[in-house]
Amino acid sequence: MLKLRNLSYETVVGLLAAASVILLVAPTLVILVMSFTGDFLLRFPPRSWSVRWYIELFENSPQIAASAWISLQVALISTLASTTLGTLAALAVAGRRSAWAVALDSLFMSPMVFPAMSLGLALLLLLSLLGMRPALWSLAVGHTVIVTPFVIRMVSAAVQQLNPVLLDCSASLGASRIFTFFNVTLPLIRPGLLGGAVIAFLSSIDHVPVSLMLSDPRVETLPVNLWILLDSNLDVRVASVSGIIVAITLVVILVLDRRMLGHVPR
Amino acid sequence: MRAGGAVSGYLSAAPLALLFTVAYLVPVVILVIISLSASTSGFNFTLVHYVAALTNGFNLGILFDTLVLGLQVSFATMLAAYPIGLLFMRCGPRGRAIIVFLILLPMLTNTVVRTFAWMIILGREGVINISLMSIGWIEEPLRMLYTRTGLIVALVQIFLPLMALPINASLARINDNLVKAAEGLGASRFYVFRTVILPLSLPGAIAGFLLTFAGSSTAFVSQTLVGGGRQIFMPLLIYQQAIGVQKWNAAAALSIVFAISILVIVFAMNRYSRKYLRGMDA
Structure with missing residues (x-):
């Protein structure tokens, strides 16, 4: 009786897990297949196959290319800023229980739950109060605030695993704080730092609300541009852009050093 | 130092x-x-903008509906994440690496792209409708895109990684001997899940729940594209008020009301769960 019930447990869990995994993976596969459609409509499965939408993308889509370039710049700047400032901040607050540390940590983590559309509006109001128009730098600043929590989380986890004895050793052997930082601390927290940077970069590339609020025809990011294309008419070029993004993502994950994903339990 | x-x-x-x-x-x-x-x-x-935000039935309905959407998606995502976690728990290092890869792939794929995929899957001539019609289960295409259910399914997929990773982490931390001891004493697998595995993995589930709630109730792209024009949620309302009709003050009040609602719910759940978990330790 018990054996039978355990067997049914295995079956139920197995089937549900299979369903969840299919749910997880299906959209990516659909995108890859769809990007090779030869049709003018988004029909699945496509009636004809071709790479015409990729060609269309490379030859006749200056706007998409321009927005991709904007996104890349914003992502690079905000990744660099959030990783540098976030790492320094995490070193100060990680693992501390004092009221100050907790308050700072909550402040730095709060953009994760503060609605991004509200933050976007707040930034827009600040800009208009200062009499400025949205520009690349204001997007980059907004994105830095949005992606910093990921860096803080990853680096804090790495800092908390740091053995403080190593820092004491370095200090007692006469190393300066700066020498210790670059030669002891930094190498040890590198996996967390790199993981945080990768997630920050991808989150910036992914982000819409703040970019939309601060967008201007001159500074329109790629996802905002895609959102507009999808919201107005289902443009098939989105499929080929998506195909490229999925391919890049796949390469990124496969190239990622295993140690970099050290936060993942295995 | x-x-x-x-x-x-x-x-x-x-x-x-x-x-x-x-x-x-x-x-x-x-x-x-x-x-x-x-x-x-x-x-x-x-205070007129706050009065308008909180007494106008239209605005209030949208606020309530947005928060309900967040809760619905979070519960559904939790249900979808546990089977993956249980599978993860029993896998060896190799199997776990594969599962982590399958979770990371969609997580690192652009949200607009994934939303677009759901438009293709749920659409009139989409994957589901074409397959169901070809095997003769339905005659007419089902309306799935631009419906609440379609939106929930898409959001569950989009937030599943954020739920699955912390749940996996806390399931992996469970001492295997506890499970073996319970089974050795004759408990069925279902019973072990309910009394040992579930309570011990709650910290991860709660962390995932909070992230999913905050994320899905503010998921502007999926809400507008999969939800369609007839379902309006707070992020779109704020955007329309600010950019569409240039009512900055009203948009600001709505933003504050929305932000406070989200923060209060996240804070309360966090507080309550900590209390609950502390009670369990004792």
Whole structure:
């Protein structure tokens, strides 16, 4: 009786897990297949196959290319800023229980739950109060605030695993704080730092609300541009852009050093 | 060393604190001031925008509906994540690496792209409709895109990684001997799940739940594209008020009300769960 019930447990869990995994993976596969459609409509499965939408993308889509370039710049700047400032901040607050540390940590983590559309509006109001128009730098600043929590989380986890004895050793052997930082601390927290940077970069590339609020025809990011294309008419070029993004993502994950994903339990 | 001077220890957090002051705290304070002002030209104190946000049935309905959507998606995502976690728990290192890859792939894929995939899957001539019609289960295409159910399914997929990773982490931390002991004493697998595995993995599930709630109730792209024009949620309402009709003060008040609702719910759930988990330890 018990054996039978355990067997049914295995079956139920197995089937549900299979369903969840299919749910997880299906959209990516659909995108890859769809990007090779030869049709003018988004029909699945496509009636004809071709790479015409990729060609269309490379030859006749200056706007998409321009927005991709904007996104890349914003992502690079905000990744660099959030990783540098976030790492320094995490070193100060990680693992501390004092009221100050907790308050700072909550402040730095709060953009994760503060609605991004509200933050976007707040930034827009600040800009208009200062009499400025949205520009690349204001997007980059907004994105830095949005992606910093990921860096803080990853680096804090790495800092908390740091053995403080190593820092004491370095200090007692006469190393300066700066020498210790670059030669002891930094190498040890590198996996967390790199993981945080990768997630920050991808989150910036992914982000819409703040970019939309601060967008201007001159500074329109790629996802905002895609959102507009999808919201107005289902443009098939989105499929080929998506195909490229999925391919890049796949390469990124496969190239990622295993140690970099050290936060993942295995 | 780090326990050194009270102030000097925090020095390295100063640059980020400065950035957050200028680009986060100050803008939010401005947002609050604008929401309390009658118009954008000069400051004339008024609560009229809050009264409108909280008494207008239309606005209030949207706020409520957005929060309900967040809760629905979070529960559904939790249900979808546990089977993956249970599978993860029993896998060896190789199987676990594969599962992590399958979770990371969609997580690292652009949200607009994934939303677009759901438009293709749920559409009139989409994957589901074409397959069901070809095997003869349905005659007419089902309406799935631009419906609530379609939106929930898409959001579950989009937030599944954020739920699955912390649940996997806390399931992997469970001492295998506890499970073996329960089974050795004759408990069925279902019973072991309910009394041992579920309670011990709750911290991960709660962390995932909070992230999913905050994420799905503010998921502007999926809400507008998969939800369609007839379902309006708070992020779109704020956007329309601010950019569409240029009612900055009203948009600011709605932003504040929305942000406070989300923060209060997340804070309350966090507080309650900590209390609950502490009670369990004792």
